[in-house]
Amino acid sequence: MNFSAIRSRISCITAIAWYAFIEALRNRLFLGVFLLALPFAAAAWTVDVYQLGFQTRLVSDAGLTLISTLGLLVVLFFSLDQIIPDIEKRTVYFIFTRMPSRHTYMIGRFFGIVATLFCLHLFLAGLLVMIIKLRTGAWFNEIPVAGLIIFLKQSLLVSIVMLLAACTSKIITVSLSVLIYVIGHGLDIFRMLAEQSGNTIVAFLLDLTGIILPDFSLYETRIMVMHEIPAQTSALLILAFYTFTAIFFYLAVGGAILKRRDL
Amino acid sequence: MSRQLKKSSRGTARLSVLSAILLLAMALSAQQYIKSRYWNYYYPDVQVADFTDIVLQTIPTQIKGFVAGIFRITADEYMHIGPTKKVKQNFVAGSFAGNTEIMSLLELSVILEPTNMEMYAVMSHNLALYLNRFKDAIRLLHRGIRANRNSPDLHKLYGAAAYCYGFVKKPSFASHAEVEKNREIAVNYLNAAIQSYLKNEHRLTPEMQDDFANLQNYYVMKSRFLSDIGKKQEALATWQKVSEDRKESFLGHYFTMLQQKETALPDFPDDLLTPEYTALFQVSTIKPPYGASAAYRFWLIDPASLYYLALYARGFGAPSLLAEDCPQHQTAMSAGAADKPFSEISDCGHDHSKQPVQHHVTVQHQHSHDHQHDHGEHEDHAHQHEHGEECPHCASAKSWKQAGTSVMLQALLMLAAAIVIRRLI
Numbered sequence: 001m002n003f004s005a006i007r008s009r010i011s012c013i014t015a016i017a018w019y020a021f022i023e024a025l026r027n028r029l030f031l032g033v034f035l036l037a038l039p040f041a042a043a044a045w046t047v048d049v050y051q052l053g054f055q056t057r058l059v060s061d062a063g064l065t066l067i068s069t070l071g072l073l074v075v076l077f078f079s080l081d082q083i084i085p086d087i088e089k090r091t092v093y094f095i096f097t098r099m100p101s102r103h104t105y106m107i108g109r110f111f112g113i114v115a116t117l118f119c120l121h122l123f124l125a126g127l128l129v130m131i132i133k134l135r136t137g138a139w140f141n142e143i144p145v146a147g148l149i150i151f152l153k154q155s156l157l158v159s160i161v162m163l164l165a166a167c168t169s170k171i172i173t174v175s176l177s178v179l180i181y182v183i184g185h186g187l188d189i190f191r192m193l194a195e196q197s198g199n200t201i202v203a204f205l206l207d208l209t210g211i212i213l214p215d216f217s218l219y220e221t222r223i224m225v226m227h228e229i230p231a232q233t234s235a236l237l238i239l240a241f242y243t244f245t246a247i248f249f250y251l252a253v254g255g256a257i258l259k260r261r262d263l
Numbered sequence: 264m265s266r267q268l269k270k271s272s273r274g275t276a277r278l279s280v281l282s283a284i285l286l287l288a289m290a291l292s293a294q295q296y297i298k299s300r301y302w303n304y305y306y307p308d309v310q311v312a313d314f315t316d317i318v319l320q321t322i323p324t325q326i327k328g329f330v331a332g333i334f335r336i337t338a339d340e341y342m343h344i345g346p347t348k349k350v351k352q353n354f355v356a357g358s359f360a361g362n363t364e365i366m367s368l369l370e371l372s373v374i375l376e377p378t379n380m381e382m383y384a385v386m387s388h389n390l391a392l393y394l395n396r397f398k399d400a401i402r403l404l405h406r407g408i409r410a411n412r413n414s415p416d417l418h419k420l421y422g423a424a425a426y427c428y429g430f431v432k433k434p435s436f437a438s439h440a441e442v443e444k445n446r447e448i449a450v451n452y453l454n455a456a457i458q459s460y461l462k463n464e465h466r467l468t469p470e471m472q473d474d475f476a477n478l479q480n481y482y483v484m485k486s487r488f489l490s491d492i493g494k495k496q497e498a499l500a501t502w503q504k505v506s507e508d509r510k511e512s513f514l515g516h517y518f519t520m521l522q523q524k525e526t527a528l529p530d531f532p533d534d535l536l537t538p539e540y541t542a543l544f545q546v547s548t549i550k551p552p553y554g555a556s557a558a559y560r561f562w563l564i565d566p567a568s569l570y571y572l573a574l575y576a577r578g579f580g581a582p583s584l585l586a587e588d589c590p591q592h593q594t595a596m597s598a599g600a601a602d603k604p605f606s607e608i609s610d611c612g613h614d615h616s617k618q619p620v621q622h623h624v625t626v627q628h629q630h631s632h633d634h635q636h637d638h639g640e641h642e643d644h645a646h647q648h649e650h651g652e653e654c655p656h657c658a659s660a661k662s663w664k665q666a667g668t669s670v671m672l673q674a675l676l677m678l679a680a681a682i683v684i685r686r687l688i
Binding site for chain 2: 047048049050052053054055056057058061103136137138139140210211215218226227228238239241242245246248249251252253255256
């Protein structure tokens with residue numbers, strides 16, 4: 001592949017990602033999600049029932065839970081709106097005629113959602129940090145770090161939704177995404193329990209499953225934030241490396257499926 | 264023919280409308296009958312004072328109870344975590360006293376589940392005795408009493424109110440007049456608590472027994488408060504109801520003095536302890552933890568827990584499972600580690616202070632987590648590896664490294680698979 005081919009591919013990915021991002025921003029649901037954050041931000045002031053002072057821990061904990069939940073909503077609803085409607089409305093033919101490959105289309109769509117997700121996390125985490133700074137006068141650096149970790153986790157989930165959207169219907173995509181999300185959080189604990197109880201076969205099977213399915217328990221941020229344990233750069237780098245390779249893997253599989261699919 | 268058809272269809276329509284009205288009337292009467300006959304199923308003792316209460320009535324009780332439970336567990340977690348390091352907060356980890364972070368969560372749990380009695384006592388004690396919100400505490404308890412009028416545990420709320428009134432002002436720190444005024448009210452609440460307890464005694468199950476809110480404690484408190492407000496004979500009569508094993512106390516000593524009509528009998532039982540109080544405050548070097556630099560908090564936290572938390576936070580293993588495997592931990596715990604409030608923990612996060620002295624150094628091994636240390640240099644910290652046996656101590660210390668390696672391996676495998684898929688498929 002020569003330089004001009006790479007350049008044209010990158011420009012294709014950027015164009016698709018940009019339009020996917022603009023499409024998501026114009027979506028009323030996204031606007032609703034943004035507006036929903038404002039009453040919750042106001043709740044940080046009203047939650048102090050006995051006028052005891054700002055509830056730092058409660059606000060940071062509830063705020064991160066909110067960021068995670070709203071991000072999850074964006075992932076599930078917006079990722080579904082990327083590939084399946086294009087196939088159903090036949091607009092995908094028009095795109096494919098101008099694309100070097102179907103992989104490019106999938107990567108472009110993925111980056112569009114990731115950009116939307118990034119904006120949401122930036123806005124919400126920034127809002128949370130500012131609220132805490134205004135009320136306590138202290139910078140809580142754990143929150144942007146936790147926001148970054150949640151963003152990485154949800155980007156990985158986007159790639160899984162993309163993979164599923166390339167080969168199944170909407171309802172199956174949603175169901176399987178939620179299932180993988182739940183299993184991904186508990187897989188490591190199940191594996192350890194199996195090891196602890198001496199059940200080597202189950203542990204081995206779970207190990208094998210753990211290679212293919214993502215391990216979402218790696219993205220646990222609550223303990224780090226609640227106990228104010230500083231995040232180590234090395235741990236974040238390993239996590240980012242794991243996330244990007246896993247995303248690449250799922251998108252490659254999704255692209256391969258889309259390529260083989262008879263549209 | 265057509266007129267006949269019209270007539271019959273009109274008759275059918277009328278019949279249908281009448282049947283519908285009849286069915287509706289029957290359904291309404293059945294609805295009213297069920298609610299009036301079995302009212303206690305549908306209208307439990309809940310207070311509907313404002314719009315929030317009406318809205319809450321529309322949410323199923325199970326959901327409210329579930330959410331309230333989550334709030335309580337979270338509040339308990341916050342209580343154990345303690346204050347944040349970045350903001351000055353006047354409470355310590357492991358105690359509800361003065362904790363401001365938990366109050367909103369507990370308030371929400373009480374709003375959602377007003378029949379849960381445990382939270383009222385915790386909240387009211389915290390508000391009245393540590394957070395200078397005495398009126399709020401009493402208001403909360405009154406709310407609880409209104410919402411639990413028929414509960415066999417109602418005495419706990421009266422008992423909590425008596426405790427708040429009884430101990431919000433102490434003889435050592437407040438004027439006698441103030442103390443007497445409050446304790447007079449406390450006696451009224453104690454009477455209500457005792458009355459409620461005796462009335463519902465047959466409904467109290469062993470699970471409802473409380474270490475603090477029980478009849479014996481109510482008698483002890485009542486006799487003390489009665490003596491404080493000058494009703495010495497009534498206090499003595501109440502003291503007679505206290506069981507013998509509870510009588511061996513400072514208060515028992517006071518009542519013995521009262522029976523013997525000692526001339527040196529002070530006004531308050533607390534005054535017996537005045538010399539001890541004075542001595543304590545003269546020699547005490549204890550400084551309040553709040554306002555100090557953040558370092559003190561690390562003295563209160565077991566470094567082992569921090570180490571395990573760090574492991575867990577990075578997803579490198581469950582701390583309980585790691586600790587369970589460590590014989591050093593078990594030995595240390597069984598050797599009576601509870602005697603020392605803060606045991607000596609080595610850098611690797613384990614307590615080696617209780618190790619037998621006959622441990623010899625045979626293998627020098629290094630841990631390469633946060634920083635390296637050599638067990639061979641410190642004989643006290645050394646333990647031996649025999650026949651190549653995997654040391655669980657080292658296994659737990661190494662686990663983050665192993666887990667990190669597995670994550671990297673998985674990532675590399677996925678990368679390779681993705682490249683292969685991209686190239687070949």
